[in-house]
Amino acid sequence: MAALRARKTNNEADQPSSPVLRFGPDQPLKLDAGTLLSPFQIAYQTYGTLNDARSNAILVCHALTGDQHIANTNPVTGKPGWWEVLIGPGRIIDTNRFFVICSNVIGGCLGSTGPASTNPATGKPYGLDLPVITIRDMVRAQQMLIDHFGIEKLFCVLGGSMGGMQVLEWASSYPERVFSALPIATGARHSSQNIAFHEVGRQAVMADPDWHGGKYFEHGKRPEKGLAVARMAAHITYLSEAALHRKFGRNLQDRDHLTFGFDADFQIESYLRHQGMTFVDRFDANSYLYMTRSMDYFDIAADHGGRLADAFAGTKTRFCLVSFTSDWLFPTEESRSIVHALNAAGASVSFVEIETDRGHDAFLLDEPELFAAINGFIGSAARARGLAS
Amino acid sequence: MSVNGSQRVDLEVVANLIPPQSRVLDVGSGDGSLLELLQDTKQVDGRGLELSQRGVNECVARGLSVIQGDADKDLEFYPDKGFDFVVLSQTLQATRNPKLVLDELLRIGNRAIVSFPNFGHWRVRLSLFVKGRMPVTQDLPYSWYDTPNIHFCTIRDFVNLCEELGATVEKATALDAAGQKIGLSMPWWFWNFFGQQAVFLLKR
Numbered sequence: 001m002a003a004l005r006a007r008k009t010n011n012e013a014d015q016p017s018s019p020v021l022r023f024g025p026d027q028p029l030k031l032d033a034g035t036l037l038s039p040f041q042i043a044y045q046t047y048g049t050l051n052d053a054r055s056n057a058i059l060v061c062h063a064l065t066g067d068q069h070i071a072n073t074n075p076v077t078g079k080p081g082w083w084e085v086l087i088g089p090g091r092i093i094d095t096n097r098f099f100v101i102c103s104n105v106i107g108g109c110l111g112s113t114g115p116a117s118t119n120p121a122t123g124k125p126y127g128l129d130l131p132v133i134t135i136r137d138m139v140r141a142q143q144m145l146i147d148h149f150g151i152e153k154l155f156c157v158l159g160g161s162m163g164g165m166q167v168l169e170w171a172s173s174y175p176e177r178v179f180s181a182l183p184i185a186t187g188a189r190h191s192s193q194n195i196a197f198h199e200v201g202r203q204a205v206m207a208d209p210d211w212h213g214g215k216y217f218e219h220g221k222r223p224e225k226g227l228a229v230a231r232m233a234a235h236i237t238y239l240s241e242a243a244l245h246r247k248f249g250r251n252l253q254d255r256d257h258l259t260f261g262f263d264a265d266f267q268i269e270s271y272l273r274h275q276g277m278t279f280v281d282r283f284d285a286n287s288y289l290y291m292t293r294s295m296d297y298f299d300i301a302a303d304h305g306g307r308l309a310d311a312f313a314g315t316k317t318r319f320c321l322v323s324f325t326s327d328w329l330f331p332t333e334e335s336r337s338i339v340h341a342l343n344a345a346g347a348s349v350s351f352v353e354i355e356t357d358r359g360h361d362a363f364l365l366d367e368p369e370l371f372a373a374i375n376g377f378i379g380s381a382a383r384a385r386g387l388a389s
Numbered sequence: 390m391s392v393n394g395s396q397r398v399d400l401e402v403v404a405n406l407i408p409p410q411s412r413v414l415d416v417g418s419g420d421g422s423l424l425e426l427l428q429d430t431k432q433v434d435g436r437g438l439e440l441s442q443r444g445v446n447e448c449v450a451r452g453l454s455v456i457q458g459d460a461d462k463d464l465e466f467y468p469d470k471g472f473d474f475v476v477l478s479q480t481l482q483a484t485r486n487p488k489l490v491l492d493e494l495l496r497i498g499n500r501a502i503v504s505f506p507n508f509g510h511w512r513v514r515l516s517l518f519v520k521g522r523m524p525v526t527q528d529l530p531y532s533w534y535d536t537p538n539i540h541f542c543t544i545r546d547f548v549n550l551c552e553e554l555g556a557t558v559e560k561a562t563a564l565d566a567a568g569q570k571i572g573l574s575m576p577w578w579f580w581n582f583f584g585q586q587a588v589f590l591l592k593r
Contacts, residue, residue, distance in 0.1 A: 320449065339456050340466040348434070350449045351456035353442055372450040380452030 013125075013284070014118050016043040016104070016111025017075040018068055021148055029106065029141050032297075033131035039120060042145050043111025044068050044103035047087065048095035050149065056387055057151045058093060059142065060102040061159030061166035064234075064291050065283055067110040068102045071095065076110070076282045085366045092371050093378065097387075098155065105166075106141045107133035107290040115214070115286035125286075128214035133290050135162070135298045139169045146177070155385055156378060158182035160363035161330065162291070165298050168338070171319070172300055172311040180318040180381040182374065185327050185363045187334035188308055188341070189299035194329060197237055198292035201230030205285050214286050227285040228276030235275045240326035240359035244268060301341075308341035315342075318384070320350040320377040322363070322370060329360040350377060398568030399504040400426060402588045403478055406502055406560065407431055411473040414438065414497065416460050416490075417480030421448035424455070436472075438463060461485045464493035471497055478504040479586075482538040488550060495556055495593040504588040507563070509543030509581040528566075528585055544581040551591060560590035 020043045023029065028038035045068040050057060060070055060083065067074070071081040071088045087093040087100055104112035107130070114133075119126040146154065157170045157178050164186025171181040190198075205211055208226025212219045236244075248268040252258070255265065264270040301308040319342055323335040332353050342349040352373040356362045363370065400423050407413060409431045415424050418437030421444070427433040437455035439445045448455035460477070461484050475498030477490070482505055484490045494501040506529055507513075516524035523533040531538065542550070544563065551558055563571040563584030571584055580587070 318454070339458075340463070343456075343463075343466040344468055346468055346471045348436065348454050349456055350454050351458075352446050352449050353457055354446070355442070369446055373446060376450035376452045380454075383452070 012043075012076060012110045013114065013116035014111075018043050018045045018104075018111060020044070020111055021145055023144065027144070029137065029144070031131050031137050032134040033137075035131050037106070037113060037131065037137075040106065040113040040141070041111070041117075042103050042106070042113075042141055044101060044145060045070065045072065046102075047071050047100040048098055050099040050151070054149070054151050055153070055155060055385060056097065057099045057101060057146075057149070057154050058156045058158065059146065059154050059170075060087070060100060061138075061142070061157065061163035061170075062102060062105065063159070063161040063163045064295065065279070065288070066163065067108065068104045069110075070100070070102045074282075077278075082364060085364075086371065086374070092375050101145070101149070103142055103145050105133075105138040105291075105294075107138070107287060107294060109284035109287035112141070114284070115290055116217070116284040124215075125217045127217070127286055128289075130286075130290065132297070133294050135165045135169050135294050136173065136303075138294065139166050139173060142166070142170075143174060143177070153177050153179055155387065156180045156182060156381065158184070158374075159186075160184035161186055161360065162295050164330075165295065168300055168311075169298075171315065171317050172304075175312070175315045175317055178317045179385055180320070180377070182320050182322070182377060183335075183338070184322040184370075185324055185330050185335075185360055187330045188301060188311075188338050190295050190297075191334070194237075195296045197234065197329075198296055200233050201292060202289050204229040204233070205289060208285075211285065214289075216285070222280070223285045224280040227280045227283070227288060228273075230288060231279040231283075232272040232276040235272060237329045238359055238361040240328065240357055242326060242357040243359055246357065247271075308337065309344035312342055312345040312347055315345055315347050318348045318377075318381050320352070320373065322351075322373060323353050324359070324362040325353060325355050326357045327360040327362065398564055399478055399586050399588050402562055402564065402570070403476055403502050403504060404430065406588070406590050407433065407474050407476075409433070412471070414467070414472045414475045416464070416475060416477045416494070417483075418448060418453075418455055419444055421451055421453045421455065423476065423478060424448070424453050425451065428453070460490050464490065464497060467493075467497045469496055470499055472499070474498055474500050474502055476502045478502070478588075479506065481505045482508075482541050484540065487540045487542070488554070491550065491556075492554055495554060495591065499592070500559070501556070501591045502588065503547075503591065504586060505542065505547065506538075507544050507581065507584045507587050508541040509545060510585050511582050512566075512585075514582075544584055544587045545577060547587065547589065548577065551589070554593065556591045556593045558589055559592050562588045564588070 022041045028036035070083040104110045109116045164183035167183040205226040208223035210221040211223035251267040253270040304310040323332040339351045415437045424435045438458045445457040475494045513524045563580040564586045
């Protein structure tokens with residue numbers, strides 16, 4: 001079953017089950033690494049209808065291991081879309097009203113060109129021959145997708161975590177194309193601690209003998225153990241100590257006594273192992289390296305002479321930032337420093353910190369206060385944009 | 390931050406000082422009443438800074454552009470003359486450094502509007518004079534040990550501070566206990582005695 005799903009992930013890389021836009025040699029993607037990616041493709045999903053004025057489009061940017069399937073059954077996992085609690089008909093982001101677009105990022109593994117995609121020059125998967133992809137590269141590609149739809153200005157760009165980085169990049173690089181921006185649980189740069197966690201994950205993948213220097217597909221293998229460990233470590237950073245304690249405490253897993261061995265005695269161990277195992281079924285190990293690297297390289301102030309406010313100078317975009325009290329991956333201070341920069345740039349900005357013990361992953365969950373903030377922000381932006389309710 | 394127990398009678402007075410379509414920053418925007426009033430009646434481009442997270446979240450859920458922040462710490466991040474008006478209503482007395490805050494308001498806004506409870510009001514004086522106790526009135530309901538109002542001033546004190554900061558008083562209004570404006574022709578000492586609240590329009 002796992003092997004079957006693994007093959008399915010691999011197929012999704014070249015022939016995704018969602019719509020795909022292919023760019024030929026005449027439309028290369030300019031990469032920050034200094035090279036051109038060509039040909040390349042973007043896999044995407046849309047929900048709702050673009051209005052005649054093309055003014056009701058919302059772009060959703062997905063996080064590290066997310067994908068374009070925000071509000072439909074995921075073709076790999078068979079699970080509901082990852083943001084169905086927020087987006088859909090009659091939801092806070094109502095697809096009866098808005099045209100919602102989400103694309104798999106460049107470097108991903110669900111249909112946009114990434115390391116698992118076939119390199120046309122060799123007929124084999126790119127592996128590490130794909131140049132390192134940055135957040136800005138992802139956004140540059142999304143911009144080409146938006147051009148394809150003939151959308152001049154997006155009504156809103158939103159996303160959490162790595163998705164939030166893309167939102168900030170959009171607002172900074174294409175301010176005239178972003179009416180409102182909603183970056184959630186994110187930062188303007190990746191902190192040293194976050195780079196450190198990512199490095200642990202990458203080392204776990206690369207230490208797996210089945211990784212084969214990134215050429216595992218050619219060996220008919222996948223570095224599942226390494227990737228699972230990477231996911232286990234990362235998953236801890238998405239939660240909080242309080243939530244872990246509330247959920248698992250020191251509870252034992254299917255047993256009454258400690259076994260004095262190294263089985264998963266504790267529920268938390270069993271839970272993490274499960275998280276690791278299900279992750280490798282749906283995600284490509286090399287893509288994990290590329291995704292984590294893109295976040296590590298992200299530093300929007302550094303792209304603007306070290307002054308974050310300059311990244312948003314003269315912006316007319318309406319911003320709303322959201323952070324969570326128990327998020328230690330992107331603590332509130334990260335959002336606050338963006339808010340200060342936006343203030344200095346004279347931008348219109350709202351900022352909400354939400355009290356929760358659910359950690360970084362809170363942005364994916366049913367958080368009433370988060371939804372109330374998004375609802376209020378989107379509602380007032382829609383009025384300002386002249387979109388009837 | 391709601392530091393005043395009474396109805397915010399000063400809001401109307403503040404709103405009347407602001408022409409339509411102005412850029413307004415409301416420092417200490419509370420539950421967003423003033424911003425909403427200004428947006429609805431004056432179509433202003435309004436922003437808020439509010440200390441309490443609950444207040445901020447309520448404001449944002451109502452579609453107002455508000456951030457969580459502290460008037461004592463976060464005003465420095467705003468650019469010079471970024472707003473037509475910066476409003477500080479019923480908050481000055483709760484700041485740690487009122488002089489610095491007022492200085493910042495005058496830097497950020499072309500004009501500053503400041504409203505505050507007058508500690509020179511006769512009821513306050515009476516309470517101190519007769520009872521020898523720190524005044525607890527309907528308008529200022531806190532005891533001395535739990536009050537957020539750590540820097541009370543009288544109207545005369547405030548006028549002195551404005552002079553020290555080189556600010557010109559373009560307009561001043563005192564409201565009596567019923568929220569009625571006290572006649573313009575009255576001298577400062579009269580305002581200082583009968584004014585329960587004061588609203589100042591300042592420029593530098």
